[in-house]
Amino acid sequence: MLRHNSASQWSRLSQWRLLVLRITPPLWLIISLTSTLLLTGIKLRGDLQPVELRLFDGLVRLRPESEPDDRILIVAITESDIAAQEQWPMSDAVLAQVLANLQQHQPRAIGLDIYRDLPHPPGSAELGQQFQAPNIFGITKIGNPDNPSIPPPPQLPPKQIGFNDLILDPDGVVRRQLLFAESQGNTFFSLGLRLALHYLKFEDIEPKNYHKKPEYMELNNRVFVPLRSHNGGYSNIDDRGYQILLNYRAVQPAPVVTLSQVLAGTVSPDLINDNIVLIGATAPSIKDEFFTPYSVSESTAPKMPGVFIHANIVSQILGVDSGNSQTSNLFWFVPQWVEIIWLSLWGICGGFLAWRIHHPGMQGLYFFLGIFTIFGTTYVLFLFNAWIPLASPVLALTLAATGVIAYKQIHNFLHDSLTGLPNRSLFLDRTQQAIAKSQRNKSICGVLFINVDNFRLINDSLGDLAGDQLLLQLVERLKNSVRLGDTIARLGADEFAILLRNLQSVNNATIVAERIQKDLTYPFILNGHEVFKTVSIGIALADTAETRAEDLLRNGNTAMLRAKSLKNIRYQVFERTMQVGGLDRLQLETDLRLAVTRGEFVMYYQPVISLTTREIVGFEALVRWQHPRQGLVTPERFLKVAKETGLIIPIGRWAMQEACHQLAIWQQSLKSDCQIIVGVNLSGRQFIHPDLVTEIQGIIQDSGIDPSGLRLEITESVIMDDVEATIRLLHQLKNLQIKLSIDDFGTGFSSLGYLPRFPVDVLKIDRSFIAHIGEATEVENLAIVRTILMLA
Secondary structure, X not given: OHHHHHHHHHHHHHHHHHHHHHHOOOHHHHHHHHHHHHHHXXXXXXXXXXXXXXXXXXXXXXXXXXXXXXXXXXXXXXHHHHHHHOOOOOOHHHHHHHHHHXXXXXXXXXXXXXXXXXXXXXXXXXXXXXXXXXXXXXXXXXXXXXXXXEOOOOOOOHHHEEEOOOEOOOOOEOOEEEEEEEEOOEEEXXXXXXXXXXXXXXXXXXXXXXXXXXXXXXXOOEEEOOOOOOOOOOOOOOOOOEEEEOOOOOOOOOOEEEHHHHHHOOOOHHHOXXXXXXXXXXXXXXXXXXXXXXXXXXXXXXXXXXXXXXXXXXXXXXXXXXXXXXXXXXXXXOOHHHHHHHHHHHHHHHHHXXXXXXXXXHHHHHXXXXXXXXXXHHHHHHHOOEOOOOHHHHHHHHHHHHHHHHHHHHHHHHEOOOOOOEOHHHHHHHHHHHHHHHHHHOOEEEEEEEEEOOHHHHHHHHOHHHHHHHHHHHHHHHHOXXXXXXXXXXXXXXXXXXXXXXXXXHHHHHHHHHHHHHHOOOOEEEOOEEEOOOEEEEEEEOOOOOOOHHHHHHHHHHHHHHHHHOOOOOEEEOOOHHHHHHHHHHHHHHHHHHHHHHOOEEEEEEEEEOOOOOOEEEEEEEEEEEEOOOEEEOHHHHHXXXXXXXXXXXXXXXXXXXXXXXXXXXXXXXXXXXOOEEEEEOOHHHHOOOOHHHHHHHHHHHHOOOHHHEEEEEEHHHHOOOHHHHHHHHHHHHOOXXXXXXXXXXXXXXXXXHHHHOOOOEEEEOHHHHOOOOOHHHHHHHHHHHHHHHHO
């Protein structure tokens, strides 16, 4: 009953896992939206405003400049004009003469961007008489606590007065302008607005309240929407009053003449007639200059005179008089929620591209294309007087892409590239956390160590791609066998591990193992082939307080190896008795490595006696290990470990050198009385070593032996791995004038057909054929031995 209920629980959990995976948004989308949310907060704080304002200036400079507005004439008071008058401010008489000369050509409006709150005789009466004209407008300065106000000319009525205060952004650049301002309960008009409204009155265009929002001004169906602190790239400005964003026409917005030209009467009447005339100082000594979006590109004159800025304002307002009622010089802005969507789209785009594209070069290319698209869209809209943030979407794209790439780097460092599963490092970390939590909660956690049986056979027969397909299909089956909170990891090429949390007993872990084994009863489809695969599973539980993640994984591996050795048993629960053999194996490997470096091996020589002469005709060199604590160790105890670890290579090389050294001594002492042959075993790892022939040739030369006294003994199983390559190698060895012997011959009957092609001198028939050859039951073995002798 316990097994049935637990199995039902695992089935329900698998269904919940699939449901959660379906409704969970992709991780790249979460990172992208999180990046966008973070960036939106940064923008609202005002941290991006300086960058956005600089980019706005760049867009202004990049946009083609318009031709000078021929509805406006600027009378510039230059340094030469001031020198010619020999005083500043100029006298009332000179200013009266200037106004009189201009009035001769009937301008629509004359704006004085110079303060005349005090008389500057002589000529005050003449100037007062000129101020009686209804088309002359003077200026006042509203001021602020840091910049005191300046009264207007006393001779002008209030309706012909406008303030010339300019608004500076936090970086000191003029990008916006007040149209109206409230001060002490009075409403003031800007000089530019006064002049433009007076001009438009002749075109039958009068200001009125916008019907949807009466607080907005409307001119010729154009609504002047006041600038707010969040419009465009702004996010932290004082938006009090009725402000608009300045749409600069050009560095020189209108034709320019000098004061001296007006006094001399050399100005063309066409520049004055029916136009607006602005009189202001352009001389640097007057210090009526300001930074504008053009300041960066104007290296010789980075600042723009105030009269030029007022001319740009007038020209922008006069844009409502254009023939096309759909065009306007007024900037427009998208709502803040549209900006957030705009940022989100680019954040999602950056995250998606970074997630799907893996090549760094392609990532850079698409990133560049994304920035180019953002800039191109922003610039095109800017040409149509729309200002949308530029830095924000670029940063959204960058931040989301960077976040996804950083996550992928961390993910790739901690996950397997093929399956996407956690790797050993991450698995050990999660296992350690699970152990600590289980100790607090008085529960049990466990590890299933899984090894795919004979996995290499898939790669060798169907190819590496089929092997990858097998692993991916296996992972899907493993996922369906565990709960959502459990962790599956890939530890090696054919090794996996599963971390099971909150177990009640070992039965819960065995149920998972059985579910896995049951799922593997169905075939895998690999390149059109049906393939059945089994796995060996080791189960280890963290049931002691001192258990570490490494210990738990090692115990699972030990149990898996026990299950694999038992053949028909597909899973095994770890027991403490299994650990003893593993520790002995580890100690043996450690001692063996030390023995190679310390030279603890000794050589014993077993004599070979001729049955005919009863004399010694040679020796077989046998390696023994003189262990410092265990004494003499035979090959049966250490040879398998030496082969598995590759230590057989240096051990075999030492044995060859030692045997040849001893053979040289015997050949020297015996001279030509008789020939002694020393046989040296050659392991499979040595036989396939690429430098075998060169190495043996060097040992023969160094020892100075007669090579005909050396015989290499190779087992039959080694030479049958690749027969053609073996035959070529045997011929190379024979060219060294040494003798060759096949050991344990007869254990692989497939070698009988190749025997005539093997250039060997001696066959050592396996003892299984001759141990009982005289007995009546061994007739078959006797026949085999005779066949071998006949072939030899």
